[in-house]
Amino acid sequence: MSTFHLLPQLDILAYESLNNNGTCPQRPETVPLHWWNVALASFFILLNGTISIWLGLRLEKSLFISAIRCFVQLTILGLILEDVFKTRNPFMIMGLVFLLIFLGANEIVFNKAKRQHTGLFFSALLSLGLSTLIVGIIGTRFAMSQDPFWSPQQFIPTMGMLLGNCMSGIAVGVSYCLSQLGDQKERIETFLSFGATRWEAGRPLAIEAIRLAMLPTINSMGVTGFISIPGMMTGQIIGGASIMDAVKYQQIIMFMISASTALGVISSICICIYVCIDSSHKLRSDRITEQKPFFSFLKTYPFKQRTRGLCVRIRSLVCCCLVPLKGKPKMGKMNGEGSKLLQGNGNALYGQKSYLTNGNGIGNGHSEQIFKD
Secondary structure, three states, X not given: OOHHHHOOOOOHHHHHOEOOOOOOEOOOOOOOOOHHHHHHHOHHHHHHHHHHHHHOOOOHHHHHHHHHHHHXXXXXXXXXXXXXXXXXXXXXXXXXXXXXXXXXXXXXXXXXXXXEEOOHHHHHHHHHHHHHHHHHHHHHHHHOOOOOOOOHHHHHHHXXXXXXXXHHHHHHHHHHHHHHHHHOHHHHXXXXXXXXXXXXXHHHHHHHHHHHHHHHHHHHHHHEOOOEOOHHHHHHHHOOOOHXXXXXXXXXXXXXXXXXXXXXXXXXXXXXXXXXXXXXXXXXXXXXXXXXXXXXXHHOHHHHHHHHHHHHXXXXXXXXXXXXXXXXXXXXXXXXXXXHHHHHHOOOOOOOOEEEEOOOOOEEEEEOOOOOO
């Protein structure tokens, strides 16, 4: 009996793709994507923005900014990774990893944390860097059996996933800890007045902050598999990797994410407690400040006043340059408004429409024909 009769459901193309032993089909080739595919997917962002405008959620601005950041950052990262993968230079690879750690600490301080304590940037940089580097190097070298550990195809994507999850955990834990230090100020000061050390007074807050920061990672591990297929496993399957290899890689990554997030959160919260409660066991509320956006100085009153005055002066200068001076005007009748303005400010006004300015150079309107021939 022929093979076609034994496999009636097998397509002719699938039969031709069998190996020489006739047991295993070849891996399917990935379909190349183009920029128009990305543009087509961006319509989903427009749909979200439309829903936000319709329901009055006020999320469209942050949604579009995040989408633009995602597009630009991933494009730049792709261009950089192409050169890094080609050179396989360990100094370039570690330099890129340190750059990602620096940007992650900057994101925690300026965008994610609602409050900050003195030295939060260095605390986040230290906690984020040590936790992800220790877990990433050990996990890549021994759990993934990569020699050397800095192989860019495995080490850089692994560090990216560790940094993203650890960064979110640190931001959640530190924000909760700082908010509780402000809300439970009297309770903590009572403990300190009765002789408790700073760790004894801050330990309940630290425990709750660590529990809250670790919950997303624990929940993510609990639903991985039957409910959700994580990104790394999905990417490997789409790329044509073995299913079981993708499963094993994803399990290793999830355990590494859990360890790095725990180390980063614990270290950052311990630093937070020791900064906000000094060595003399006093709560230092002056070291806790409300986090402001990076460009918040643009919204301050002095900056607004200076900007408004500069814009008015530039506009006045442009209007004066655009109005042609056609000789010396003849003195004639003037209406009451023009006479009053001329006597109050001493400004010569030309043309049928002149831009009026007061003594401070601030424009106050247009005047119809003030001087008549």
